[in-house]
Amino acid sequence: MTERPLACSQHNHDHCIDDALSAARTxxxxxxxxxxxxxxxxxxxxxDSHKPLGAYTLMEMLSEESTRRVAPPTVYRALDFLLEQGLIHRINRLNAFVGCPSPEHQHHSHFLLCNDCGVAVELESDKLDKDILSAARNAGFSVEAHSLEVTGLCARCQTGKV
Amino acid sequence: MTERPLACSQHNHDHCIDDALSAARTxxxxxxxxxxxxxxxxxxxxxDSHKPLGAYTLMEMLSEESTRRVAPPTVYRALDFLLEQGLIHRINRLNAFVGCPSPEHQHHSHFLLCNDCGVAVELESDKLDKDILSAARNAGFSVEAHSLEVTGLCARCQTGKV
DNA sequence: CCAGAAAGGTTATATAGTAACATAACCACT
DNA sequence: AGTGGTTATGTTACTATATAACCTTTCTGG
Structure with a gap:
């Protein structure tokens, strides 16, 4: 049977946050x-969720949390750091950022994006990586990085919509 | 042997433009x-080239060609039309647009983007499409569309850069 | 020719991201 | 503790990308 990604299933989300933060600290x-x-x-x-967050939304949330006004560069610098460390990914299609569940090893940015609930699920597949690499090589390309953004409906949002 | 994509090879580029325009008309x-x-x-x-073009660059080019000033909505509406008809693709990573060499059949947006010369080469692979589809299905996702953006060096730009 | 639809023009504004420089916090060394 | 270099953050202003709203023109079918 297919196994649903965590983000699309009932789960105690506090664990996600806690795990992500302690992994990041380590x-x-x-x-x-x-x-x-x-x-x-x-x-x-x-x-806070498994849904990609825009820099300006983030900025507002920061401003609310801290009385002081937070300006764009502050947010973007933090985002740049987190991206460099592989702690978050950027979803180009959405100009938004989402947490990386496995930051300990560098990997490419492959996501399933639900058009209904907005959830972003990371897709990790060695096979897919290899296929992309070989397809690119066949065209004479030497690959540095790749990103895949798949849109559709997540498992949860499909039910009752056939 | 690997066969270079047309965009990365010497070619009479007038043919690309002419072919694209007549295909579009048809x-x-x-x-x-x-x-x-x-x-x-x-x-x-x-x-005009195989390199993705931003909307504002396009706007300037249009303004130069036509004495009248061209405003953003004009450009974006034309781009929306061309996207709908599959005559161009959008490269999210670059906020830019590039011509589609085979607009007659709908397909997903898979590109090889050269970091050096900026060329965008469309990558069409049924195998890759299937692999992406099956990887997504394994995660319980129903797929509507997908886009792949691979960055690296095109065949031409690799030579002499080992 | 006329009415409705489609395309394009115009103004203003929303959203996303960066440059440049000032200040503050941290750290290593004396 | 004091000092000086480095890193992080604050601040202002700006550039780049994209859309909303409304108006005018052009096309098309009766």
């Missing part, structure tokens, strides 16, 4: 980079 | 939609 410590309060706050907000 | 006639002067002009400008 990783940053190992790498000798600083997961500052701001960066951690941004990461937590992004992990 | 298709639009068949479909009973109007390829107006403006839309054709935009399509021709996009086909």
């Amino acid at each position: 990783l940053c410590a190992e790498r000798g980079v600083r997961l500052t309060d701001l960066r951690e706050q941004v990461l937590a907000l992004i992990w | 298709l639009c006639a068949e479909r009973g939609v109007r390829l107006t002067d403006l839309r054709e002009q935009v399509l021709a400008l996009i086909w």
Whole structure:
């Protein structure tokens, strides 16, 4: 049987956030980079759901949380850091950012995006990676990175919509 | 041996433009939609190279060609039409648009993007399509569309850069 | 020719992202 | 603790991308 991705199933989401944050702390410590309060706050907000969050939405959330006004560069710098460390991914199609559930190994950005509920599910498949690589090589291309964005309906949103 | 995509090889580019425009005219006639002067002009400008073109660059080019000032909505409406008809693709990563070499059949947007010369080569592979579909289905997803953007170096730009 | 539809023009504005420079926090060394 | 370099954040202004709303023109079918 097919196994639903966690994000599309009932789950205690607090675990997602907690796990993501502690994984991030560990990783940053190992790498000798600083997961500052701001960066951690941004990461937590992004992990608030499995739905991609735009930089400006994030900015408003930060402003609300902290009395002080937060300007775009503040948010983008935090996002850049998190992207560099592989703690979040960017969804180009949506100009938005979503948490990475497995930041400990570098990987490409492959997502299933539900048009109905907005959830973003990361798709990890070695086979797909290889296929993309070989298709590109056949065209004489040397690959640096790739991103795949699949839109459709997640398992949960399909039920009762046939 | 690997066969280079046309866009990365020496070729008489006038043929690309002419072919694209006549294919577009035929298709639009068949479909009973109007390829107006403006839309054709935009399509021709996009086909001016194999490199994705931003909407505002396009706008400047149009303004230069026509004495009158061209405003954003004009460009975006033409682009929307061309996208709907499958005559161009949008490269999300670049916020830019590139001509589709085979608009007669609907297909997903899969591109190889050269970081050096900026060329965008369309990658068509039934195998890849199937693999993406089955990977998504395994996660319980029903697929509507997908886009793949691979970055790297095209065949031509690799030579002498090992 | 006329009415309705489609396309394009115009103005204003929303949304996304960056440049440049000032200030503050952190850290290593004395 | 004091100092100086580095990293992070604050602040202002701006560039780039995209759309809303409304009006005018052009096309098309009766």
